[in-house]
Amino acid sequence: MTLQEQELAAVFAQLTGAAAQDPLDTQNLLATLVEGGRRLFDAPGAIVHYAPGATPVSTDGTDDALRSLAADAASWPEGPGYDVRTTGCALIDVDTTTQPTRARWPRWTARVKTLGHTRVTALPLPAKDGPAGALVLFGAPGRSLDEKALSLARSFADAAAHTLSLQREVTESRVLAGQLEHALSSRVVVEQAKGILAAQHSISLDEAFSRLRKYARSHQRKVADASREVIESGDLPKGA
DSSP states (O other): OHHHHHHHHHHHHHHHHTOOOOOOOOHHHHHHHHHHHHHHTOOOOOEEOOOOOTTTOOOOOOOOHHHHHHHHHTTTHHHHHHHHHOOOOOOEEETTTTHHHHHHHHHHHHHHHTTTEEEEEEEEEEETTTEEEEEEEOOOTOOOOOOOHHHHHHHHHHHHHHHHHHHHHHHHHHHHHHHHHHHHHHHHHHHHHHHHHHHHHHHOOOHHHHHHHHHHTTTOOHHHHHHHHHHHSSSTTTTH
């Protein structure tokens, strides 16, 4: 196994470990991604933009200056990270000092110039529902990614995107499970309150629910909260 292959294995192990943490932390995974990209391709720095679906853009970078750049570029919106995230098309070895590039990204190139970066490669982070983000690698002066390194970078970005997508699916599944559990719990509480009212007043379950709902509305309460009050007290308040 070559040194680069060993580094790749180590980076993927770190990504997998970050994705498996509980509670799930996307920001930690993004930090692992940019640092892994920097190490793997011996880049002076890296940033990431990530916004699956309609979620707000999350960003990160390998140092404070690049983290600030990534956040500002997302809000402008401008720069290779923004372009690749919105189009899904890679930008390979772009010279940030040329006039067309400066005209395309005026604020971004001005900031990058002060940081001493002159070349950049941005790769998409795909998802099932379209482009989800971009990994931006800054090139070392006088050196660009060769075909082998570029192929590896694409594979790295795809694998990272897959890991991010899996983490997102797990998060969404947990949220849905929590919502279903809450809905089921509320339904059980309401049914218990209906039974108490029906027994207390010798009325049908439908009539009991009608009284319960009327009470909740008149007091601007949720039916489930009013139901818990019935369970605790054994009845609705007098006059309700």
